Amino acid sequence: MFLLADLALFYLYDLYWYLLLSLSLILISLTMESELVTPPFRVNQTDTHVIIEAQCPLTPANLQPEAVVEDTIFALRCPPYYLPLHFPAALSSVEQVHRSGSVIRVDLHKADAGLDFIGLEDIQPTMFVDADPQSFSVAAEAGPSRQKREKDEEAEAILKEVLQRENMTAVKEDKTEKRTRGTSGAGELFADLSTEELQANKAAAESAEDERFDEQSYLDSFVDEEGEIEELLRWKYETGPTSSSSSEATAEATELAVPAHLRLLLVDLLYAYHLSLLVSTGPPIYPWLLCTLSRSLSAPPSPPFATSDTVSSVLRSGFRRGLTFPLHRNWRLCQRAAADVVSRLSSGRQEVLAGLSDMSGCLVEGEKEATEGPDEAARWGILNESLVRPLIAKVQADINTSYSTLAEEVNAVARGLTKSNVAPSWDLELLEQMAEDVIAEQRGEQESR
Incomplete structure (x- = not known):
């Protein structure tokens, strides 16, 4: 019984490091081509999705934006812009990446539908991820409630360590999306014009x-x-x-x-x-x-x-x-x-x-x-x-x-x-x-x- 539990935990460690390494390689490859800058963006949420809108007016019209997500880590690449984010809770997949003029919209599935992502108004662009396997295992053994608390604390620590950008004011709430609960981001979006x-x-x-x-x-x-x-x-x-x-x-x-x-x-x-x-x-x-x-x-x-x-x-x-x-x-x-x-x-x-x-x-x-x-x-x-x-x-x-x-x-x-x-x-x-x-x-x- 204990042997099976140890093997399962060992397998989880291996899977965690594999996913972390894979995502790190993706993030590195996305930023290798040239110096990229963070676009003004905003983040909204519904019961089932997190919605990111980034303003990228200088991206060529024929360039397809790229978005990746793994657990709480997200990255959007749309040269000359690059937006990495670390969310307070897990995401499961990218549903769609849609471009309308200069606005890039990414819809992400929440891993736990109905979970309220607290603190979106404070989210900052970041590339830092806690890669300590011991803290991961302690949280896993402690059960779901402690695991969530540990991940929240880790996310908060990560955000404090990020080199602070000269931020802009928060975006005004979009009144047209009635299911959206709150708006956040590092910049007020310009209107997308026809x-x-x-x-x-x-x-x-x-x-x-x-x-x-x-x-x-x-x-x-x-x-x-x-x-x-x-x-x-x-x-x-x-x-x-x-x-x-x-x-x-x-x-x-x-x-x-x-x-x-x-x-x-x-x-x-x-x-x-x-x-x-x-x-x-x-x-x-x-x-x-x-x-x-x-x-x-x-x-x-x-x-x-x-x-x-x-x-x-x-x-x-x-x-x-x-x-x-x-x-x-x-x-x-x-x-x-x-x-x-x-x-x-x-x-x-x-x-x-x-x-x-x-x-x-x-x-x-x-x-x-x-x-x-x-x-x-x-x-x-x-x-x-x-x-x-x-x-x-x-x-x-x-x-x-x-x-x-x-x-x-x-x-x-x-x-x-x-x-x-x-x-x-x-x-x-x-x-x-x-x-x-x-x-x-x-x-x-x-x-x-």
Whole structure:
């Protein structure tokens, strides 16, 4: 009798280590390809399921997400995102992995239907698992109640040991799922938008920019009586060596091998970054200004762009925001910011990474020093985690990528933009002509005296 019990326990030990090793190998293989980042996510539960929704706006549309679960351990891989979780109770299997736009939904079966998973609001991404076989055997011998208590304590200890991320506020409860009992996660999910909704958002942004455009502010910057615009234009962005002479350039370098929406996001972020630098005459830049000058950072970015967007439409929106939001609103400043983007892209991967890293640092500092409460801090954190850091990971992974063609495209587009196609209803050229006429008249009056 005792011999059979010992053999059974020995078999359970072997099975435990086999499963733990198998899952560890899976987790390692999932994270080997490149540096992955944790997406904003939320976790809900029903009587029979745990439901995970992760926001992955930068994942290519043709990439199939991968999800694995073993006992209390779960992992979702959807490059450039990776989400490992350790739950307070056991799960039996993955029922489905469903993708809708940029939202990845994973439905997991509870091992014990009806069991309430306590503490989901505190769950954190973690790779750590208690692998002490002695604690496992003690819990097994003590019976179900003690086993559950031991596992709860182990899970709590694991969570405390995890390197704490700079978390965002909890997600608001989804009122549409009436069977869902509570919501948790490390970030507020952006709304997942259809093509029609993206187009409607773009139209709303255009309308808001039209309403915000102020003729007097534009004329003040155009006339530049105090020489402030000239002073801003004298500030120089110092680039590194161009990619043709940089040590990172290789014979195998390829053009930007990422989906179109990532190229557009890169242009949008770099333009907002360089215009922020320019109107601030260099670092530091401020998160509110950076986000205001970028449509991606100032509106729900999931996905950041519609399929109809191009480098031209993205740069055009950057010019429009540059003429409506900063203190100094001048066409030459917009052109100069575009030229600085071209210089950074031409200088290669390291310069691109440096700019993106500075943006990320700006949002981190904004999150720490938010003066308008947790909502403001959460905003900076969410934008950093869902857009900027994943783009950094992508650029870091593509070590042989060249940005020269993208730089040439931005340069050509910027040179082709005119005041009439950027803002047809603002009559910029007419305003400038009227201002020049007034200046000429005043000059003539002074000379005649």
